[in-house]
Amino acid sequence: MNTTFDRYAGIAFFAIGLAFVIGSLGISTSAYGSNVGANIFPMILGSFLSLMSLRLIYETFRRQRAEKGKEDLDYKRFLIIFIAAVLYAYFLEDIGFVISTFLFLMIGFQTMQKGRVWVSLLIAACFSYGVYYLYVNLLDGSLPGFPTWLGGA
Incomplete structure (x- = not known):
């Protein structure tokens, strides 16, 4: 350090x-x-x-x-996460909050520590949908939902 x-x-x-x-x-x-x-x-x-x-x-x-x-x-890890963050911001409206957050977290988790894919999948899925649910349903906020090709509005 x-x-x-x-x-x-x-x-x-x-x-x-x-x-x-x-x-x-x-x-x-x-x-x-x-x-x-x-x-x-x-x-x-x-x-x-x-x-x-x-x-x-x-x-x-x-x-x-x-x-x-x-x-x-570690420039390689930094570059991977930086590019993932830029793509996350770019595709947020197109593919929705849940999918883009899930993909960003998966890339970040696997970049920082390879392996344990199932744990990463579970955490990324629960976090991305959990934040969406809390913000949209409980706080009555608005976030880009699922894309229309997946049945979203």
Whole structure:
């Protein structure tokens, strides 16, 4: 673990999370056909990102160990997940939230740790449908559903 990189990444992600929270305050608090406004997800995710970044910064200061040398960064994994995130955002409207989130999580899980495909399938499926169900049915929000070729609206 490269503590210097983690410290700077934590500071950068804290700033991004804070920008999301501040930016979400300017978004409408209600949306047509939805009881949950468009500002809720950016505010929650920005807060979560900021809190996790603070934790990362804390951990880097707490761990005062000598670095044994320069660690190699894993550019291949980063590139795979970055491309998957870009494709996730691009195809979200076309194939729906549940399918695109499921595929993104599967790619992410298998990129980070190969094997245990059934566990990854179960977690990705439960998470993607669970978040969709909670947001759409319980919070009366709106997310892109299933594509029309699968019987979605």
